[in-house]
Amino acid sequence: MPSQFHVKTVIVGAGIIGTSIAWHLSRAMETDILILDRSEPGGLATNAAAGILGPFNETDREGPFLDLMRASLSLYPDFVASLIEETGLSPDFVKSGILSVASSDEEEDALKKRWQWQKPIDHSIEWLSGKSARELEPHLGEEVRSAIRYPHESHVYAPRLLRALQGSISQRKISWRRGEPVTSVRENGSRGVVVTTSRGDQIFAEKVILTPGAFMGGISLPPPVMPVTPVNGQILAVRTTMRPYRHIVFYPPKGYFVPKLDGTVVIGASEDDYGFETKVTPKGMIEFLSPLKKVSPHLLEQPFHHAWSGLRPKTPDGLPIIGPHPSSPNIMVAAGHYRNGILLSPVTGAIIASLLTGKPLPVPIEPFSPKRFQSND
Numbered sequence: 148m149p150s151q152f153h154v155k156t157v158i159v160g161a162g163i164i165g166t167s168i169a170w171h172l173s174r175a176m177e178t179d180i181l182i183l184d185r186s187e188p189g190g191l192a193t194n195a196a197a198g199i200l201g202p203f204n205e206t207d208r209e210g211p212f213l214d215l216m217r218a219s220l221s222l223y224p225d226f227v228a229s230l231i232e233e234t235g236l237s238p239d240f241v242k243s244g245i246l247s248v249a250s251s252d253e254e255e256d257a258l259k260k261r262w263q264w265q266k267p268i269d270h271s272i273e274w275l276s277g278k279s280a281r282e283l284e285p286h287l288g289e290e291v292r293s294a295i296r297y298p299h300e301s302h303v304y305a306p307r308l309l310r311a312l313q314g315s316i317s318q319r320k321i322s323w324r325r326g327e328p329v330t331s332v333r334e335n336g337s338r339g340v341v342v343t344t345s346r347g348d349q350i351f352a353e354k355v356i357l358t359p360g361a362f363m364g365g366i367s368l369p370p371p372v373m374p375v376t377p378v379n380g381q382i383l384a385v386r387t388t389m390r391p392y393r394h395i396v397f398y399p400p401k402g403y404f405v406p407k408l409d410g411t412v413v414i415g416a417s418e419d420d421y422g423f424e425t426k427v428t429p430k431g432m433i434e435f436l437s438p439l440k441k442v443s444p445h446l447l448e449q450p451f452h453h454a455w456s457g458l459r460p461k462t463p464d465g466l467p468i469i470g471p472h473p474s475s476p477n478i479m480v481a482a483g484h485y486r487n488g489i490l491l492s493p494v495t496g497a498i499i500a501s502l503l504t505g506k507p508l509p510v511p512i513e514p515f516s517p518k519r520f521q522s523n524d
């Protein structure tokens with residue numbers, strides 16, 4: 148029999164974005180929070196992520212998106228330290244740096260263009276010859292002829308970060324319901340919102356925060372539509388007996404590998420349009436494995452560990468959606484984080500907490516506002 152009840156704040160979706168918001172909000176204000184998840188929290192994106200925290204590799208221009216990513220990276224050391232103190236669980240945060248490498252004339256030209264606009268923004272970014280790059284990382288292939296080194300870029304183990312957040316918020320005034328999709332969210336006159344679940348339960352709340360990742364379209368909302376679609380990402384891990392690399396390495400066209408503290412090296416990632424299917428295909432793997440013949444032939448010889456895939460939540464302009472829904476200030480949206488949801492989780496949590504407590508925002512959020520989709524209907 149469907150039930151009806153009241154709670155102050157509902158969060159729809161318990162991936163990295165929903166749990167980070169719950170963490171920030173429960174520290175910022177006295178409120179009771181209910182988190183609803185349709186299935187395994189973070190099962191399709193967060194738990195699939197490589198955990199790279201790399202602002203400069205994720206945009207081709209300076210501006211608000213780079214500022215947002217850099218602001219989030221700067222929050223990471225304190226965020227992680229607090230989680231370890233609260234739970235004893237480490238998300239394996241490593242300030243490894245990133246090497247972005249080139250192995251042909253064309254790749255080197257593209258790398259130089261990036262270096263030219265990025266260097267004035269952060270003077271610690273270095274240009275390296277192939278030889279200097281190999282001095283830092285002796286397993287890089289001989290064909291690597293130049294590299295940019297980003298010393299501040301880092302990584303975490305995304306599923307462990309999610310577990311630490313879950314562990315921390317479970318000590319607060321937060322309740323959970325799992326295995327129950329939210330089907331609609333509506334205004335409830337002047338009294339807030341009503342959230343309806345697949346069982347027909349109705350939850351009356353003052354505020355609802357929508358963080359359903361790629362599944363945004365599955366929830367009926369007031370117009371305009373918040374356009375978030377799934378982009379399948381395939382990725383794999385090899386096992387190594389010693390840590391052959393210290394840095395994360397990015398290589399063209401869109402490959403990377405990340406040496407994890409547990410001795411695995413995560414190699415990714417494809418971008419495929421398979422709808423909501425999370426399949427792993429030879430075609431997807433070849434795209435990012437083939438260039439390793441030049442960049443790191445050594446990695447291709449390591450024992451295969453496992454392969455998996457997940458769904459990145461993408462918006463038409465590639466930017467996240469963060470802020471109040473245009474037709475209801477009681478509905479907050481935090482979705483569409485695409486390739487950077489792990490990186491952006493602390494700043495997104497901090498922004499939503501600021502919006503709900505009226506405190507100053509950590510960064511300007513106008514470019515990420517849901518209002519930009521107002522003409523969608």
Ligand SMILES: Cc1cc2nc3c(=O)[nH]c(=O)nc-3n(C[C@H](O)[C@H](O)[C@H](O)COP(=O)(O)OP(=O)(O)OC[C@H]3O[C@@H](n4cnc5c(N)ncnc54)[C@H](O)[C@@H]3O)c2cc1C
Binds near residue numbers: 185366
């Ligand atoms: C292969 C791959 C590699 C990646 N690598 C990186 C990386 O290196 N660095 C980085 O920053 N990001 C990376 N990402 C992106 C990152 O994983 C995502 O941006 C991020 O996890 C999105 O988090 P989320 O909480 O919005 O979504 P999710 O993790 O998908 O969580 C959404 C949650 O909402 C729940 N939900 C959905 N619909 C409903 C509903 N109707 N009712 C109730 N619950 C619902 C889901 O069950 C889920 O638990 C990668 C992604 C992939 C796939």
